[in-house]
Amino acid sequence: xxxxxxxxxxxxxxxxxxxxxxxxxxxxxxxxxxxxxxxxxxxxxxxxxxxxxxxxxxxxxxxxxxxxxxxxxxxxxxxxxxxxxxxxxxxxxxxxxxxxxx
Amino acid sequence: xxxxxxxxxxxxxxxxxxxxxxxxxxxxxxxxxxxxxxxxxxxxxxxxxxxxxxxxxxxxxxxxxxxxxxxxxxxxxxxxxxxxxxxxxxxxxxxxxxxxxxxxxxxxxxxxxxxxxxxxxxxxxxxxxxxxxxxxxxxxxxxxxxxxxxxxxxxxxxxxxxxxxxxxxxxxxxx
Numbered sequence: 001x002x003x004x005x006x007x008x009x010x011x012x013x014x015x016x017x018x019x020x021x022x023x024x025x026x027x028x029x030x031x032x033x034x035x036x037x038x039x040x041x042x043x044x045x046x047x048x049x050x051x052x053x054x055x056x057x058x059x060x061x062x063x064x065x066x067x068x069x070x071x072x073x074x075x076x077x078x079x080x081x082x083x084x085x086x087x088x089x090x091x092x093x094x095x096x097x098x099x100x101x102x
Numbered sequence: 103x104x105x106x107x108x109x110x111x112x113x114x115x116x117x118x119x120x121x122x123x124x125x126x127x128x129x130x131x132x133x134x135x136x137x138x139x140x141x142x143x144x145x146x147x148x149x150x151x152x153x154x155x156x157x158x159x160x161x162x163x164x165x166x167x168x169x170x171x172x173x174x175x176x177x178x179x180x181x182x183x184x185x186x187x188x189x190x191x192x193x194x195x196x197x198x199x200x201x202x203x204x205x206x207x208x209x210x211x212x213x214x215x216x217x218x219x220x221x222x223x224x225x226x227x228x229x230x231x232x233x234x235x236x237x238x239x240x241x242x243x244x245x246x247x248x249x250x251x252x253x254x255x256x257x258x259x260x261x262x263x264x265x266x267x268x269x270x271x272x273x274x275x276x277x
Contacts, residue, residue: 002110002150008211010114010147014140016204017121023196024188027130029175033137036168037121040144043160051151054217058231061153062240065232068156068163069247073254075168079175080261086179087264095188 007048015041026093028085032078039071109150116143134172141165155229 018037025031043064050060086092120140124133141164148157236244 001104002106004216005211006110006114007147007151009208010117012204012207012211013118014121016200016207017118017125019203020196020200021121021125023199024193026188029172029179030124030130030133032175033124033134033172036164037124037137037140040141040164043156044144044147047148047151047153047156050153052217058235059239061156061228061232062235064153064156065159065236066240066243066247068159069251072163072167073251075171076258077254077261079171080258082175083178083262092179 002052004048004052007044007052011041011044011048014038014044026095028082028092028094028097029079031094032075032082036071036075039067043067106150109146113143113146113150116140117147130176131173134169134176137172138165138169141169153228155232 015038018034018041021034021037022031025034046060046064046067050057050064053060082092085097089096117140120136120138120143123136124140127133127136142161145157145160145165148154148160
């Protein structure tokens with residue numbers, strides 16, 4: 001029987017690694033992937049509470065289904081934006097995506 | 103030390119190890135491959151949590167689709183790109199923010215008295231239960247999710263489409 005706090009600790013560590021990556025990496029694909037990592041960490045939390053919470057309920061898993069759906073849609077749109085950006089600017093570095101600032 | 107704990111430790115080490123490898127590798131293709139390990143071991147964690155349907159969905163969608171679409175994104179742009187690092191001060195600040203956030207989360211997790219019940223096998227028919235919930239309680243969110251996927255599909259096609267006319271002309275068409 002694994003305590004729920006272990007899952008929460010693992011998810012917190014994963015979330016913070018994703019946060020660090022999203023803040024420091026320059027390649028847009030890698031930043032997208034780090035955001036996926038953070039979403040995955042929250043999914044672990046949802047599923048852990050679905051089984052080990054105060055009131056175990058399947059709703060946590062249903063939420064995770066929606067979360068995975070939205071994340072997949074987000075990746076598709078993100079890659080499409082990246083391709084359009086690369087076609088216009090010939091770069092994939094996220095700190096050069098500053099057209100709106102100028 | 104039960105078998106489930108050993109499995110948890112192995113899967114947790116692969117999860118964190120994949121994420122750390124992703125952060126430390128230089129070539130972007132290698133980073134994505136390291137991330138595939140993380141996604142697959144998270145699927146293993148879902149099996150440990152008796153969420154078999156989600157484990158399979160995780161392995162298919164994240165381990166398969168997301169990884170491959172990321173590789174496509176890399177291959178269609180700068181496929182031999184190396185992630186050159188930012189300024190050290192920037193990295194230090196980001197690391198500090200992440201570490202502080204992690205410490206806060208850990209302190210919070212330790213302070214809450216979690217219920218330590220032996221979870222009864224609630225979800226013997228995991229997939230059937232998810233389906234029942236999805237089509238009884240969560241019908242409207244389900245339909246909204248399908249609309250979201252349709253919109254994302256159309257939006258991705260329109261965004262990624264190679265448009266031949268000049269940007270100025272396109273602006274005129276939209277107006």
